[in-house]
Amino acid sequence: MNDIITQLMSHRSIRKFTNDPITKEQLHSIIAAGQMASSSSNVQAFSVIAATDPELKKKLAVLAGNQAYVEQCSVFLVWCADLYRLQEVTSDHLKEANQSSHVDTTENFIVATVDAALAAQNAAVAAESMGLGIVYIGGVRNRIAELSELLGLPELVYPVFGMCVGVPDQEPGLRPRLPVEAVLHENGYNKEQTVEQVKVYDGTMKRYLEERTNGAKDTPWSQVMADRLAEPIRLHMREFLDEKGFMKR
Amino acid sequence: MNDIITQLMSHRSIRKFTNDPITKEQLHSIIAAGQMASSSSNVQAFSVIAATDPELKKKLAVLAGNQAYVEQCSVFLVWCADLYRLQEVTSDHLKEANQSSHVDTTENFIVATVDAALAAQNAAVAAESMGLGIVYIGGVRNRIAELSELLGLPELVYPVFGMCVGVPDQEPGLRPRLPVEAVLHENGYNKEQTVEQVKVYDGTMKRYLEERTNGAKDTPWSQVMADRLAEPIRLHMREFLDEKGFMKR
Numbered sequence: 001m002n003d004i005i006t007q008l009m010s011h012r013s014i015r016k017f018t019n020d021p022i023t024k025e026q027l028h029s030i031i032a033a034g035q036m037a038s039s040s041s042n043v044q045a046f047s048v049i050a051a052t053d054p055e056l057k058k059k060l061a062v063l064a065g066n067q068a069y070v071e072q073c074s075v076f077l078v079w080c081a082d083l084y085r086l087q088e089v090t091s092d093h094l095k096e097a098n099q100s101s102h103v104d105t106t107e108n109f110i111v112a113t114v115d116a117a118l119a120a121q122n123a124a125v126a127a128e129s130m131g132l133g134i135v136y137i138g139g140v141r142n143r144i145a146e147l148s149e150l151l152g153l154p155e156l157v158y159p160v161f162g163m164c165v166g167v168p169d170q171e172p173g174l175r176p177r178l179p180v181e182a183v184l185h186e187n188g189y190n191k192e193q194t195v196e197q198v199k200v201y202d203g204t205m206k207r208y209l210e211e212r213t214n215g216a217k218d219t220p221w222s223q224v225m226a227d228r229l230a231e232p233i234r235l236h237m238r239e240f241l242d243e244k245g246f247m248k249r
Numbered sequence: 250m251n252d253i254i255t256q257l258m259s260h261r262s263i264r265k266f267t268n269d270p271i272t273k274e275q276l277h278s279i280i281a282a283g284q285m286a287s288s289s290s291n292v293q294a295f296s297v298i299a300a301t302d303p304e305l306k307k308k309l310a311v312l313a314g315n316q317a318y319v320e321q322c323s324v325f326l327v328w329c330a331d332l333y334r335l336q337e338v339t340s341d342h343l344k345e346a347n348q349s350s351h352v353d354t355t356e357n358f359i360v361a362t363v364d365a366a367l368a369a370q371n372a373a374v375a376a377e378s379m380g381l382g383i384v385y386i387g388g389v390r391n392r393i394a395e396l397s398e399l400l401g402l403p404e405l406v407y408p409v410f411g412m413c414v415g416v417p418d419q420e421p422g423l424r425p426r427l428p429v430e431a432v433l434h435e436n437g438y439n440k441e442q443t444v445e446q447v448k449v450y451d452g453t454m455k456r457y458l459e460e461r462t463n464g465a466k467d468t469p470w471s472q473v474m475a476d477r478l479a480e481p482i483r484l485h486m487r488e489f490l491d492e493k494g495f496m497k498r
Binding site: 001002003004005007008009010011013027028029031032033034035036037038040041042043044046047048049050051052053056058080082084085086087088089090093094098100101102103105106107110111113114116117119120121122124125130135136138141151152153154157160161175177178180182183184185186187188189191194195198205211221222223224225226228229230231232233234235237238241247249 | 293297329348374375378384411432435438
């Protein structure tokens with residue numbers, strides 16, 4: 001196990017930060033490292049909004065489900081899938097050639113979403129290598145229209161997730177993941193194996209919760225997931241994306 | 250700049266591999282590192298199919314647009330967004346509680362796509378830390394229905410992208426990215442800046458291509474992107490995802 005794998009295997013989400021700021025240089029390095037992730041045909045279809053202004057962070061924290069760490073972290077990054085830049089910089093070329101743009105396809109929605117995620121994960125690894133901590137915030141999709149307006153996001157841009165970045169002020173333990181055998185399939189999808197391995201993980205997570213909560217909680221993972229799926233969340237996503245110009249076909 | 254950032258900044262896609270195999274232990278470490286990436290509410294909604302069988306890799310190479318390196322690499326990983334496992338392991342719980350599942354929302358489609366991408370990028374970083382090389386293959390979406398059938402992917406699973414992994418047999422140069430200022434916006438989206446910075450990048454990529462091709466190619470990036478957007482690719486995605494049970498609302 002080398003140092004890089006050791007770091008990757010030590011990842012925990014950080015939800016409590018000191019007041020220490022991260023520097024402009026650190027932020028620049030984190031984003032530049034994010035950009036070096038692969039991008040589909042080099043389209044680089046993402047943008048990241050760095051919220052450092054205290055008032056803005058406060059508003060974002062409310063919109064993202066009243067999560068205090070969004071306000072408390074040094075920088076709150078909003079990672080966006082961005083087809084707007086591509087649309088803008090190609091429009092003259094396309095007009096000259098009398099061609100029309102296929103920017104609004106489901107394919108390009110996936111490309112932009114994946115580009116944003118790959119860049120964000122590289123950025124997360126870079127931040128952690130500097131001793132910083134991060135947590136992804138899906139809550140930016142809670143009140144996505146308001147949040148997008150607050151950040152001035154144009155058409156063909158949507159916030160995929162947020163990310164708190166700052167100096168950690170806690171040391172949470174590692175959360176166990178599904179057994180490798182649950183997610184890794186050899187030469188073809190193995191339905192039985194993936195379901196069977198969840199039984200193992202149910203036991204692991206039950207014990208993990210019991211230990212962490214001194215026995216107060218012991219819900220198996222599959223039950224936690226059932227409770228989550230029973231609740232309809234963010235049903236506005238489809239209409240919102242449609243309004244923003246995504247996935248027209 | 251620490252060793253981890255140095256590695257991230259040195260990423261290049263590798264498209265030529267030696268015949269050296271990667272070991273089972275290496276593959277296990279790569280996937281385990283992938284799993285340690287963040288996952289939305291710990292749903293871990295992804296699977297990865299490791300194609301090691303030469304005949305299977307040959308077929309996948311054809312389906313992914315006749316890309317020889319898909320066949321030549323040691324292991325071809327197909328990273329899938331996977332809501333099937335969640336559906337299966339929660340169905341009894343939901344039945345007992347007389348609840349229905351909201352697994353098929355646009356929200357969960359995004360969650361699963363992002364989970365797959367974050368895990369894949371961690372895996373890419375892990376593989377590169379072992380001296381291996383990788384390249385992402387969007388071509389798995391070219392003939393996605395055939396490829397999914399070949400791999401036995403059930404409903405609510407789709408291949409987001411592939412990834413060749415192997416021992417590099419080439420040393421390509423770094424490909425310049427957009428200026429940081431093109432993708433990083435401070436406290437709000439900056440339309441003018443992101444478009445303006447592309448002009449800088451157009452010059453950078455023109456010079457980069459000229460040098461690489463001894464003057465044979467010098468198309469600015471925005472023109473390359475316009476040519477790409479003019480071509481309708483993978484227009485089957487929406488219908489395919491619908492058939493697989495995704496994004497029903």
